[in-house]
Amino acid sequence: MSLGATFLGGAKSRLLPVSIPFRFFLAGIVFHILMWFALLLAAAEAVDYVGGPGATLGALHFLTLGVFATVAIGAALQMLPVATRKPMPTSWPIRLAFWLYVPAVPVLAHGMASHDAALMTWGGGFAGAGLLLLAFLLADNLRRASDLPLVAAYGWLATASLVALTLLGLALIFDFENAFLPGHAGIALAHAVIAVFGFMGMLAIGFSHILVPMFALSPAPPRTVGKVGFLLWAGALALAVIGALFASAPLFAAGAALGLAASGVYLWTMGWVWRRRLRKHMGLSFGLARLSWALLPASLAVAVAAGFGLAGDRGATLAGFIALWGWLLTFLLAILQRIMPFLASMHAAKVKGKPPLVSELTAETPLRVHAVCHVAALILISAGIAFDLALAVRLGAAAGLAGSLAFAAFAVPITRRLFFVRGETP
Numbered sequence: 001m002s003l004g005a006t007f008l009g010g011a012k013s014r015l016l017p018v019s020i021p022f023r024f025f026l027a028g029i030v031f032h033i034l035m036w037f038a039l040l041l042a043a044a045e046a047v048d049y050v051g052g053p054g055a056t057l058g059a060l061h062f063l064t065l066g067v068f069a070t071v072a073i074g075a076a077l078q079m080l081p082v083a084t085r086k087p088m089p090t091s092w093p094i095r096l097a098f099w100l101y102v103p104a105v106p107v108l109a110h111g112m113a114s115h116d117a118a119l120m121t122w123g124g125g126f127a128g129a130g131l132l133l134l135a136f137l138l139a140d141n142l143r144r145a146s147d148l149p150l151v152a153a154y155g156w157l158a159t160a161s162l163v164a165l166t167l168l169g170l171a172l173i174f175d176f177e178n179a180f181l182p183g184h185a186g187i188a189l190a191h192a193v194i195a196v197f198g199f200m201g202m203l204a205i206g207f208s209h210i211l212v213p214m215f216a217l218s219p220a221p222p223r224t225v226g227k228v229g230f231l232l233w234a235g236a237l238a239l240a241v242i243g244a245l246f247a248s249a250p251l252f253a254a255g256a257a258l259g260l261a262a263s264g265v266y267l268w269t270m271g272w273v274w275r276r277r278l279r280k281h282m283g284l285s286f287g288l289a290r291l292s293w294a295l296l297p298a299s300l301a302v303a304v305a306a307g308f309g310l311a312g313d314r315g316a317t318l319a320g321f322i323a324l325w326g327w328l329l330t331f332l333l334a335i336l337q338r339i340m341p342f343l344a345s346m347h348a349a350k351v352k353g354k355p356p357l358v359s360e361l362t363a364e365t366p367l368r369v370h371a372v373c374h375v376a377a378l379i380l381i382s383a384g385i386a387f388d389l390a391l392a393v394r395l396g397a398a399a400g401l402a403g404s405l406a407f408a409a410f411a412v413p414i415t416r417r418l419f420f421v422r423g424e425t426p
Contacts, residue, residue, distance in 0.1 A: 015346060016078050020094055022415055024074020025340060027102045029404075029411050031066025032333075034106070036377075036401035038062050038113070043394035047385055048314050051188050053120075053176060058113030063324060065127060066105045068200045069162075071332055073134050075339055076203060077141075079210070080155070086144040093137055101130025108173075117177040124173040128166050135162045150226045154206025157234060161198030165191055189244035189252075192320070197259065198237050200328050205233065205266055207335075212270060212289075215338055216277035221269045229269065232262035253307025260300040267293055284367055285334045291375070292331035299323035318385045326378055333374070333407065337367055340411060344418040366410040373403025 039046060042055030049056040077094055081087045088094070104126035111119025142155045168191040175181040213220055240255030242248070270293055299322035306315030380396030383389065 015343075016081070016088060016094070017091055018343075018418065020091055020098075021074045021078040021343060022340075022418070023098060024070050024077075025336065026411065026415060027098075028067050028071035028074070028336075029408050031062050031070060031105065033401065033404040033408060034109075035059055035062035035067060036397055036404050038109070040394060040397035040401060042113075043384075043397055044390040046381075046393055047317075047388055047390050049317055051185060053112050053115050055113045058109040060324075061105070061109045061112060063329065064195055064200070066109070068328060068332065069131065070102060070105070071336060072200060072203050073138070075336075076138060076155075076207070077134075078343065079207065079339075080138070080141045086141060088137070088141065093133060097130045097133040097137070099130075100126050100133065104130065120173045120176065124170055128170050131162060131166045135159050135166070138162075148210075150223055150230065151206050151209055153227075153230050154202045154209075157230075157237075158199050158202035158206065161194045161202065161237075165194045165199055168194065183245070183247065186245050186247050190241045193237070193240045193244055193255075196320075196323055196328065197233070197240070202233065204328060204331055205229075208266070208270065211335060211338075213273050213277075215279070215286075215342075216273060216282065217279045218273045218277040221272050225265060225269055225272075229262055229265035232258060232265060236262055249307050249309075253304050256300050256303040256307060260297055260304060263297045263300055267297070284364070284371055285337045288330050288334035288371060288374070292327050292334060295322055295326035295330065295378075299327055312386075314385050314388070318382065321381060321385055325381070330374065330378070333370070337407075337410065340414050344414050363410050363413060366406045369406035370403040370410065373399045373406065377403065 038055065038059035042059050045054055046056045046059070051057075077088070104123045106123075107119055108123025108127055110116070111121075111123050138155065138159045142152050142159065168187060171181060172184065172188055172191060175184055175187075181187055209221060209226060212218070236255045236259035238255070239258060240252055243250070243252030243255055299319050302311055302315060302319040302322060305311040306319050311318065377396040377400035380392045380399060384392030384394075384396060
């Protein structure tokens with residue numbers, strides 16, 4: 001039996017109210033548009049950005065907090081109860097966390113872009129409170145996930161990373177004005193590593209062990225290989241964070257190298273699933289997913305080279321861009337364009353009458369436009385960073401902005417049709 005059949009058994013009874021996951025998804029899609037617009041404005045600065053407040057930091061947090069955390073947490077809060085067969089006891093804390101967190105993200109990002117300490121403090125405070133509440137909700141569900149030890153392990157590491165990055169982020173915000181931290185740059189790098197590979201990376205890789213087999217109609221990957229991969233990722237994360245905190249370039253590079261080995265195990269696992277899939281035509285979304293898989297080891301290889309001073313003056317910036325925009329954003333958007341029609345169809349099936357099929361909810365033309373624009377953005381911005389070409393970054397951000405609008409043109413009709421079928425107001 002494929003993992004998909006096992007995963008979906010009785011899933012409808014564990015669905016959250018439809019407005020909850022979709023409000024997270026739609027907020028993330030709005031932030032996706034704002035992120036590309038912010039990067040377009042920050043193009044000249046972004047070419048060799050290595051940290052500190054400014055337009056690039058604002059764009060970066062529209063991506064990490066606005067797109068990544070919003071979409072990933074919205075998906076995790078829905079998919080974890082389905083996977084663990086343990087429904088959320090109540091939904092009001094999720095709504096509270098959403099309203100604490102989501103409105104605070106643009107306040108924080110604008111404060112970072114404009115060097116406004118007050119906006120950073122207020123935005124960071126409310127966003128931090130929302131994130132910590134969401135971390136508690138994830139942990140509460142994970143402690144009941146006895147049937148999925150590997151996914152739970154990734155989930156626990158991601159949740160612990162969410163708490164750590166939130167606390168470090170708040171400390172960094174207060175340090176901009178008060179300068180009390182002993183090593184701001186090292187803590188900022190550790191914060192970035194925990195955010196990218198600890199929180200988002202572990203969520204993406206952990207849920208890959210469920211979502212990819214489910215959509216591909218494949219058996220679950222071997223647990224033993226998955227455990228080896230998890231241990232490698234945990235070790236890589238620890239080495240890189242310690243290297244960042246103690247300003248040890250060799251230790252940081254060693255963490256990146258161990259992460260490169262872990263990515264090899266992960267790609268082997270995804271290849272194992274891919275070869276055994278029953279669904280042979282996986283569509284455009286998995287073309288993007290496979291691109292993201294290739295960009296994961298590429299980002300780590302550049303990070304290793306940068307750690308040893310072999311990637312030029314902008315090697316660290318390039319490694320960060322490939323990891324964030326190349327690997328994580330590409331993967332997130334690939335999975336989101338599968339999850340939204342999938343969840344919409346499941347929710348619609350709870351209503352009397354024939355529910356719409358997933359294929360009927362998927363508009364292919366906007367997704368093709370998005371894919372072309374997204375890949376063009378990755379190529380142009382990577383070249384702009386590598387060769388110090390601000391114009392290429394600006395053109396790439398413009399292409400990304402066009403792609404984000406196309407993605408919205410795919411997502412909004414799904415939401416409208418779902419609420420129309422259910423006779424509800426979004």
